[in-house]
Amino acid sequence: MLLPTTAAEAAAPPGTNLQLLTWNICGSQRANWGCSSFGTWADKNAVIQAQIQDNYVQAMLLQEICENDLASLMTTLGSGWTRSFAPYQWASKGVLTNNRCGEDNSPRGDRIGTAIVIKAGSSNAQTIATTQPWDGQQRPFHCATATYFNDIRLCNVHLSPPGSDTRDSSWEYSDDQLGEIKKVVDGYPNVAFGGDFNILPPDHVYPVNDENNPDRGWIWDAKDGNPYPRYRECDQTNPAGGGRPTNTRGEKIDYVFSSRPWRWCAVTPTAFSDHYPLVYSMQIA
Numbered sequence: 001m002l003l004p005t006t007a008a009e010a011a012a013p014p015g016t017n018l019q020l021l022t023w024n025i026c027g028s029q030r031a032n033w034g035c036s037s038f039g040t041w042a043d044k045n046a047v048i049q050a051q052i053q054d055n056y057v058q059a060m061l062l063q064e065i066c067e068n069d070l071a072s073l074m075t076t077l078g079s080g081w082t083r084s085f086a087p088y089q090w091a092s093k094g095v096l097t098n099n100r101c102g103e104d105n106s107p108r109g110d111r112i113g114t115a116i117v118i119k120a121g122s123s124n125a126q127t128i129a130t131t132q133p134w135d136g137q138q139r140p141f142h143c144a145t146a147t148y149f150n151d152i153r154l155c156n157v158h159l160s161p162p163g164s165d166t167r168d169s170s171w172e173y174s175d176d177q178l179g180e181i182k183k184v185v186d187g188y189p190n191v192a193f194g195g196d197f198n199i200l201p202p203d204h205v206y207p208v209n210d211e212n213n214p215d216r217g218w219i220w221d222a223k224d225g226n227p228y229p230r231y232r233e234c235d236q237t238n239p240a241g242g243g244r245p246t247n248t249r250g251e252k253i254d255y256v257f258s259s260r261p262w263r264w265c266a267v268t269p270t271a272f273s274d275h276y277p278l279v280y281s282m283q284i285a
């Protein structure tokens with residue numbers, strides 16, 4: 001759902017910063033999404049409100065959020081905030097069906113997807129096609145402009161994990177997606193992009209012959225998609241990556257990159273998703 005343009009209140013004055021949150025909230029009500037043990041929407045909404053209060057969040061890249069819960073969030077946020085939404089879709093021989101938030105026999109018929117939420121004006125919300133499974137789960141890539149924050153382009157990423165295509169679980173899609181996304185974001189003079197990349201950092205050392213943790217480090221550079229040489233990642237500890245864990249398995253798979261000067265990065269463990277909120281504070285003006 002791409003919402004109409006809303007005008008910014010004014011241009012950002014010198015000294016303005018932007019705190020951008022990314023969080024996969026694990027909001028599905030379907031059992032096979034594995035989110036039932038991570039609290040209610042009220043719990044997740046409370047986490048978001050705490051991030052706004054404690055880390056001064058002014059924009060969000062949210063993954064796995066249901067439309068009705070997004071509407072609830074917007075009501076809580078009040079006037080001055082806008083959102084764009086892109087649904088997850090299931091492909092069967094290329095025929096797409098929007099993913100439901102709830103089970104097929106439940107009253108939760110609202111869609112589940114990713115959202116970009118922006119304070120003080122947004123414009124030009126756009127879903128951009130990337131290579132996706134012909135059979136299996138498709139994940140959107142979309143962007144919107146934060147008009148008050150000097151028109152920085154914000155893009156929400158959710159790369160395909162291993163086994164996304166039901167025809168052959170060995171097929172990878174994230175290398176194509178990463179290369180396509182890099183080409184898009186490189187075209188914006190001011191940009192911040194992030195989300196659930198479903199891949200460990202480029203500097204991660206994989207165990208040898210570990211069937212449960214296969215080496216996917218090649219994905220970063222396979223299609224010229226590695227953002228690190230050009231962009232600063234929120235929590236990187238060296239030029240090749242690094243960073244604190246962002247999920248309950250002790251792995252870093254969530255990222256935010258930006259072309260704007262870095263100020264600080266926050267990672268907040270929570271019991272209400274299998275992912276942790278990640279906040280990138282950047283200088284805007």
